[in-house]
Amino acid sequence: MTGILVIGEMAGNAVTKQTLETVAAALQLSVELKQPVSGALFGAGDLAGAAAQFNCGFSTLLLVESERLEQYSAQQSVTAALAVIAKLQPSVLLLPHSARTRDWAPQLAAKLGSGLVLDCVNVVVGEDGLAAVKPMYGGGVWGQHVVHGEPAIITVRAGVFDCAKPDAGASIERLEVPNLAPNPRIEHLETIVNEGTDGQQLKDAKTIISGGRGTGGQENWHLIEEAAAATGGAIGCSRAIVDMGWLRWNHQVGLSGTIVAPELYIAVGISGAVQHLAGISNAKTVVAINNDPDAEIFKRADYGVIGDFKEVLPAFIEHVKGYAK
Numbered sequence: 001m002t003g004i005l006v007i008g009e010m011a012g013n014a015v016t017k018q019t020l021e022t023v024a025a026a027l028q029l030s031v032e033l034k035q036p037v038s039g040a041l042f043g044a045g046d047l048a049g050a051a052a053q054f055n056c057g058f059s060t061l062l063l064v065e066s067e068r069l070e071q072y073s074a075q076q077s078v079t080a081a082l083a084v085i086a087k088l089q090p091s092v093l094l095l096p097h098s099a100r101t102r103d104w105a106p107q108l109a110a111k112l113g114s115g116l117v118l119d120c121v122n123v124v125v126g127e128d129g130l131a132a133v134k135p136m137y138g139g140g141v142w143g144q145h146v147v148h149g150e151p152a153i154i155t156v157r158a159g160v161f162d163c164a165k166p167d168a169g170a171s172i173e174r175l176e177v178p179n180l181a182p183n184p185r186i187e188h189l190e191t192i193v194n195e196g197t198d199g200q201q202l203k204d205a206k207t208i209i210s211g212g213r214g215t216g217g218q219e220n221w222h223l224i225e226e227a228a229a230a231t232g233g234a235i236g237c238s239r240a241i242v243d244m245g246w247l248r249w250n251h252q253v254g255l256s257g258t259i260v261a262p263e264l265y266i267a268v269g270i271s272g273a274v275q276h277l278a279g280i281s282n283a284k285t286v287v288a289i290n291n292d293p294d295a296e297i298f299k300r301a302d303y304g305v306i307g308d309f310k311e312v313l314p315a316f317i318e319h320v321k322g323y324a325k
Helices: 019-034 048-053 076-088 099-112 222-231 239-243 274-279 311-324
Strands: 006-007 037-043 061-064 093-096 114-122 120-124 127-135 141-147 151-154 173-176 207-211 234-237 264-268 286-291 303-306
Touching: 006 019, 006 076, 019 037, 019 048, 019 093, 019 120, 019 151, 037 048, 037 076, 048 061, 076 099, 093 099, 099 114, 099 151, 114 127, 120 141, 127 151, 207 222, 222 234, 222 264, 222 286, 222 311, 234 239, 286 311
Parallel strands: 006 037, 006 093, 037 061, 061 173, 093 151, 114 151, 207 234, 207 264, 264 286, 286 303
Antiparallel strands: 120 127, 127 141
């Protein structure tokens, strides 16, 4: 087995930003391994448009097109992946780390007898072979895991690599996978898009305004929403906000929610639990607003404001609106 395979993900008719970041990780690894990179996409209908975005330095690009893939199913993803792997025989499989790949990648690894490491920030070639690097213990240390078995399966954390650029160099082939029958025990009821403000996916947002328990009560939450609207950002939150039922789970930032990498992250009334801090480790600039000068969030913040957010945020919002004019 030889070569690196990237199986991408799509949102609508386009590949996700995280998919292109995963391709960048594969291209970097290909230099070390001196092996070619190939790609694959699964979906319903014509994938030509998505393939044009995804075609980034590949030797081969396979498309598995079937109306049966319109709705996500772990079983169908594994079936399609097995067909692609059987054709290409890669030694390494890279996937964007997402809710879906966390679901079906372990099942694929079990069927193949392959090593699997989830949520990695780098892949390197060491003395003992291929190693995946990932944060551990809430991001306090980085562990290096040697991956045994082929193909070695690794999911790549969002926001670590820059996006690869399309170059339209690969030949595109359509692969027929006849046995894509859905699991009869599963009925699709509804599709809920993981959105922030104005339809932004939290993991792709350039600006995020997040609130925590320190915002006091739902009657104050409108200030978070107004700040997000003023900056064109997405709305995030700590786990406490989801637990209290103020927002849906898709707004939660952290290891048990969404790991984000925005240009600007503003944490309002968030104390800075280890899991939350690990979820914003790749944020470019962090601003913390908290009335507790000893809050852990200030250790991660590039800029901090010690004070009442009910006074700070309105002034910030007005300033942003005035700047926009």
